[in-house]
Amino acid sequence: MTTTQPPSQMPGFEVDRAALAHLADAQVNVELDTGDMILNMGPQHPATHGTLRLVVRLDGERVIAADPVIGYMHRGYEKLTEFRTYPQVTTLINRIDWLSSFANEVPFVHAAERLMGIEAPDRARYVRTILTELSRIATIYLFLGEMGLQVGALTPAFWGFRDREHVLNLIEGATGGRFHPNFNRIGGLKDDLPWGWVADCRAAMDRILTGCDDFEKVLVGNEIFEARTRGVGIIPAELGAAYGVSGANLRASGIDWDLRRDGQPYLAYPELDIKVWTHADGDSFARYWVRLQETRESARMVLQLLERLPSGPVMAKVPRIIKVPEGECWVETENPLGQMGYYVVSKGATGPFRVKIRSASFSNVSILPWLLRGVYVPDVVTILGSLYFILGDIDR
């Protein structure tokens, strides 16, 4: 059974009850008409990927209004950064989007470097790019598996966790941490890559590319998967852009926009041959498909980077105590979940005066109240899964 999303009728979309009546097979008397039911999903619910709480108003099996309640994971990052020095802040912001920790560090370190007028050496730039792409793979791989789980397929979830370990091993080998590397320093990297890492990385990327083929074989084209995801949760392109949806969610709506290619030039991306994948449909399936292609693209990008990896130092000359001169700086990057940006205000001290964090998931879930109107309850789960947010990234 495919459900259809009502056409875009923002704002003030109301459910046409007369139109819904024909959905029931049997004719229902007026006395049997059901009242609205309030269903509370979360804050602890497996389908919400953490601690998102959804208050859903139901008419039978259909959602007429959904209200996300966020803040269960609010840890006060923006305030905490005011009480930390610059090197300490990178430890903290690792944990915003905990799946792609390394990618979180990059924009902040860039902002500090730009304010200080330091340029990281070429090798550091390349290794940063490699590790960012690896963390992208580690993030999206979990999604590729979990999306199967949302529609009742267990096997892809196990595959996702299994192959993800290859990438985590690489990150651990280079940085010492599976999850939170904290490997970036202002002006470069903590260490160089260990001996033999490049060969390991090549082998792991081959493994990842094979794994992507497996996902494609199992899920894309699978009748059940397509029935549950095609035509479900369609985000129209203009509306998505208006809500601030970014990353693969927006590219799945047909907008060809990737900050790695189109934004401020950062890391080694301008020197790379990047293909940006888009899909015209904008439904859950499109979001899955775009992310699948992006994982492949990331793996290919890592292979490209390994080919061109320059030699040299990994750390620029930086004063022992880092003091950032007065100024303001906005750096945005394309993170696995979408556009992530830091607005750093410095007053010349050892720590930032104010940091505004723009995280992707917060804007991505802001479309939920619109998106969930009129869908069936089981589709809520697939839509939540396909939007792919991290709670730390929403609440910060």
Next chain:
Amino acid sequence: MGLVEKGVLGRKPLKPVTWLLNYSRKYSLWMFQWGLACCAIEMGAALASPRFDMMRLGVIPFPASPRQADLVVISGTVTDKMAPAIKRLYEQMPDPKYVISMGSCANCGGPYWDSYSVTKGVDQIIPVDIYIPGCPPRPEALLDAIVMLQERIQNEGIGNDELASRWRGEPVEVA
């Protein structure tokens, strides 16, 4: 443990009976996953990934509700907004119940020790049996905690007095 509460086993149950009951209990731990933050992913890796595979230790991670769970793993940052929900769901779990606090955040607040919205340690709201340090701990650390908990359960008394002493906070010696 209805048998225990009704006093069928008496004040001092026979040693083999105790052993058998504890043995059965420790290898069928129904684990309620409370995945909150980063540690939840490592918990997921411990449960779902073939590299770690926690189910081989006799942990069943999919109870439908806390009312069927023996063990809850609090993995991640507990915020003040989340704390009432944790307490309520903990209270719904049937006795005897065990709590593993996974990661620095759940232990003591971790990197958010000076945050205005974070509960500094889940032990402020519920009693914790085993703390796992790390930010986040590796999946192996969680496996180790499970093994420690199983040792503890094996050596626990099942009479009412022993259970009561457990709740008074007296230490249980692990062999």
